[in-house]
Amino acid sequence: xxxxxxxxxxxxxxxxxxxxxxxxxxxxxxxxxxxxxxxxxxxxxxxxxxxxxxxxxxxxxxxxxxx
Amino acid sequence: xxxxxxxxxxxxxxxxxxxxxxxxxxxxxxxxxxxxxxxxxxxxxxxxxxxxxxxxxxxxxxxxxxx
Numbered sequence: 679x680x681x682x683x684x685x686x687x688x689x690x691x692x693x694x695x696x697x698x699x700x701x702x703x704x705x706x707x708x709x710x711x712x713x714x715x716x717x718x719x720x721x722x723x724x725x726x727x728x729x730x731x732x733x734x735x736x737x738x739x740x741x742x743x744x745x
Numbered sequence: 746x747x748x749x750x751x752x753x754x755x756x757x758x759x760x761x762x763x764x765x766x767x768x769x770x771x772x773x774x775x776x777x778x779x780x781x782x783x784x785x786x787x788x789x790x791x792x793x794x795x796x797x798x799x800x801x802x803x804x805x806x807x808x809x810x811x812x
Binding site for chain 2: 682723725729741742
């Protein structure tokens with residue numbers, strides 16, 4: 679699995695596990711609904727800073743989003 | 746420590762541990778010497794794809810570069 683797909687799958691699983699909608703997560707990470715949707719499908723190439731923001735909002739370490 | 750600094754420190758430590766110079770690593774990840782030097786000092790904001798390339802060249806998992 680490509681790293682972008684791994685990252686997207688992890689974001690989606692953790693988001694769903696916390697009962698967050700894509701809208702809520704998108705607001706919290708200050709990104710658009712469509713960007714977060716595409717990212718969860720492995721279609722985006724986020725920067726380290728964006729990875730850190732997702733980790734912070736989802737309450738996990740950045741490394742956990744890449745495993 | 747900021748995530749960029751953590752990532753840079755890990756790249757530097759693993760690179761040095763493998764006896765690679767910045768030049769060699771820069772060649773392998775297809776980036777400039779100055780970019781890799783700045784990245785190791787935590788001054789860059791690499792994308793997920795670039796993170797994956799560093800992990801591949803250094804022979805570690807991407808997650809290990811963010812711990």
